[in-house]
Amino acid sequence: MGARRPISLMRRLMLALVLAFVLVQVVLTGYNYLRFKQSVSDHAALLRLAQAMVQGLRIIDRPADAATVAATADIMINASRADPASNQGHALAPLWLELRAREGGQRVYASTALGDQVLLGQPGRVQAQTLQGRPHWVAQVDDPRWSLRLATVGVADTTALAWIARDLLPNMLIAFPFALLPVVLVVWRGLQPLRRLSAQLQQARGDDLSPLVVDDRYTEIRTVGVAFNDVLGRLRERLALERSRLQDTAHELRTPMAVMAAQAHWLLQAQTEPERQAAHAGLQQAIERASHLTRQLLVLAALDEAQSVPDAPPVDVAELCRQSLAAFSQRALAAGVELDLDSPDSLSWPLPPSAWQSMLDNLLDNALRYGPRRGGRVQVTLALQADGGLSLAVRDDGPGIAEAEQAHLFERFVRGRGQQAAGAEGAGLGLAIVRQAARSLGGDVGLGPGLAGSGVGFQVRLPAPSHRP
Numbered sequence: 001m002g003a004r005r006p007i008s009l010m011r012r013l014m015l016a017l018v019l020a021f022v023l024v025q026v027v028l029t030g031y032n033y034l035r036f037k038q039s040v041s042d043h044a045a046l047l048r049l050a051q052a053m054v055q056g057l058r059i060i061d062r063p064a065d066a067a068t069v070a071a072t073a074d075i076m077i078n079a080s081r082a083d084p085a086s087n088q089g090h091a092l093a094p095l096w097l098e099l100r101a102r103e104g105g106q107r108v109y110a111s112t113a114l115g116d117q118v119l120l121g122q123p124g125r126v127q128a129q130t131l132q133g134r135p136h137w138v139a140q141v142d143d144p145r146w147s148l149r150l151a152t153v154g155v156a157d158t159t160a161l162a163w164i165a166r167d168l169l170p171n172m173l174i175a176f177p178f179a180l181l182p183v184v185l186v187v188w189r190g191l192q193p194l195r196r197l198s199a200q201l202q203q204a205r206g207d208d209l210s211p212l213v214v215d216d217r218y219t220e221i222r223t224v225g226v227a228f229n230d231v232l233g234r235l236r237e238r239l240a241l242e243r244s245r246l247q248d249t250a251h252e253l254r255t256p257m258a259v260m261a262a263q264a265h266w267l268l269q270a271q272t273e274p275e276r277q278a279a280h281a282g283l284q285q286a287i288e289r290a291s292h293l294t295r296q297l298l299v300l301a302a303l304d305e306a307q308s309v310p311d312a313p314p315v316d317v318a319e320l321c322r323q324s325l326a327a328f329s330q331r332a333l334a335a336g337v338e339l340d341l342d343s344p345d346s347l348s349w350p351l352p353p354s355a356w357q358s359m360l361d362n363l364l365d366n367a368l369r370y371g372p373r374r375g376g377r378v379q380v381t382l383a384l385q386a387d388g389g390l391s392l393a394v395r396d397d398g399p400g401i402a403e404a405e406q407a408h409l410f411e412r413f414v415r416g417r418g419q420q421a422a423g424a425e426g427a428g429l430g431l432a433i434v435r436q437a438a439r440s441l442g443g444d445v446g447l448g449p450g451l452a453g454s455g456v457g458f459q460v461r462l463p464a465p466s467h468r469p
Contacts, residue, residue, distance in 0.1 A: 013187055017180055025165070025172050032164045043126040043137050049077075050141040050150045057146050063101060063108045066146060070099045070109040096131075096151040102142060119149040193221040197228075209236045260287060314348040317356060317390070321382055324360045328368065336374030339364075343382035349390055350465050351441055358437045359445075362430040363394040363458050371398035377451055388464035389443075395450050395457035406447055410435040434458070 053073055060066045074097045081092040098119045099109040120129050121140030129138045131151065138151045193215035200212050209232050214225030263283035270276040325339050332339045360380070367378045381393040401409065412432040431445075438445045443462035450456045 010184070010187060010191075013183065014180075017176075017183065021172055021176055021179075025168060028168055029161060029165045032168070033161055043139060046137060046139040046150055046152060047124075047126055047141070050139045050148050053150075054141045054143050054146065054148050057099075057148070058143055061145070063106070066099060067109040070097060070148075073097070074109075074111055093153040096136075098149045098151075100147045100149075102145055102147050105147075108146070114151075119151050121149045123147075193217070194224075197221065197225060209239070312350050312352050314350045315353050315356075316346055317349045317351070317392075318343045318345065318347040318382060320353060320356055321360060321380060321392075324357060324364060325380065327361075328364045331368055332378070335368060336376075337368060337372055338377045340377060340379040341382075342379060347382060347384070347390075349462070351462070355437045355441055359434050359460055360392065360394070362433050363460075366430045366434075366458075367394055367396045367398075371396035371455065373398070379451060385461070388466075390462040392460040392462075393448065393457055395448070395455060397451040397455040400450060400454060400456045401447075409447070410445070431458075434460070438462070 053070075056073075057066055057069060060069060074095075077097075078094050080086050081095060084091050094111075094113065096111040096114050096119070097109065098107065098111070098114060100107050114131075117131055119131075119138050119140075121127060121138040123140050123142045126137055126139045129136050129151065134153055136151045136153050138149055140147065140149045142148075196215070197212060204210075211229045211232060212225055214229070215221055260283055263279050267276060267279035267283060270279050321341055321343055325341050329339060364378070364380070371378060376397050378394065378396045381391070381395070383391050385391050410431045412429060435445050438460050441462050443460060445458060445460045448457035448459045
């Protein structure tokens with residue numbers, strides 16, 4: 001199937017106006033038809049005509065004179081009915097006339113078309129009668145001398161509708177251009193700002209995200225322009241953020257890459273086994289640092305792209321906590337730090353295990369990297385909250401974090417001065433990963449108190465599944 005051709009707004013407007021005029025024509029035709037049916041339902045016009053003719057016959061005594069008057073009226077009335085110019089362009093059906101004397105009931109005059117047929121009526125009323133196989137309406141009016149009966153065929157519904165529609169059509173055709181012209185002018189002028197907006201977009205360079213100039217006189221165009229500028233603004237912010245991240249990443253990778261190059265050079269130049277071992281150890285440490293940084297960047301990029309977390313099956317988060325602590329146990333043992341878990345035996349929660357492990361592993365890595373020294377303690381607490389949410393806390397009794405550094409603690413590539421002074425390795429991405437993972441689950445992370453009045457605590461709060469946005 002071929003692609004559908006686009007239809008312009010002006011063309012749609014023309015089609016809508018044509019359809020509107022057709023509907024108006026149909027409605028007016030129906031309205032006039034109903035009025036016509038109502039006007040002929042009692043056949044008052046036929047009865048009034050008979051009454052007027054009888055008024056003229058009251059001064060006539062002789063049947064011959066009455067016949068002459070009736071014949072003259074028959075000829076004049078039917079001539080007028082047959083002339084379209086006298087009936088708004090429509091020739092009417094002939095009128096049949098029969099005049100009888102009241103005394104004796106003798107027929108004085110009858111229309112030629114009647115022949116021997118007799119019009120049957122009731123004085124002062126109109127009733128139906130079939131004449132020559134067609135339904136007719138017969139009106140009868142009597143006075144002391146004469147009985148006058150008029151008959152005419154009823155107008156068919158299709159004929160009446162055709163007459164009414166034909167009468168309305170010229171007026172509608174005359175009115176259509178006058179109704180169309182102002183609408184077309186208003187729409188054409190109203191589309192000018194949209195054309196200018198489109199021209200700005202076509203003339204803009206591919207990398208130009210500057211705001212568009214929007215005409216504020218038109219509410220609809222202003223709404224579109226403001227919304228488009230909002231999108232451009234978000235794109236500018238996203239591009240600036242990506243550029244900043246790229247620069248930060250390049251800066252962070254520069255150090256381990258330089259170290260690897262230097263260590264590789266020393267390894268090639270080493271003359272003794274201790275020198276080679278020292279160079280190899282330095283090279284291995286630089287490679288591990290670059291690998292750790294790369295993994296963190298990949299995790300952060302994956303969390304950035306995750307717009308929302310789909311419905312996930314329940315997992316035992318208590319078991320996931322035990323697995324993470326087991327994975328860090330050797331590192332904690334080597335550092336002389338006690339790892340402690342306070343959680344239920346089992347706690348099911350619907351979430352992706354990878355996001356949960358990203359949060360807890362980075363919190364544990366941060367605690368062991370920057371937290372307590374030998375003899376210290378790191379405690380992980382998992383619990384349900386009173387509102388049905390889930391709480392995960394990692395606290396230590398280390399040196400803590402200066403208050404001045406806490407505001408930017410969860411930003412990317414941010415490391416505290418104490419960490420830098422202590423020579424601790426790390427790129428400053430761990431807590432940013434924790435925050436992004438928590439938000440992808442509908443929650444957030446914040447700072448809290450440490451253990452025994454010292455150190456620092458990080459608490460992740462996830463809302464109940466039914467309260468997630």
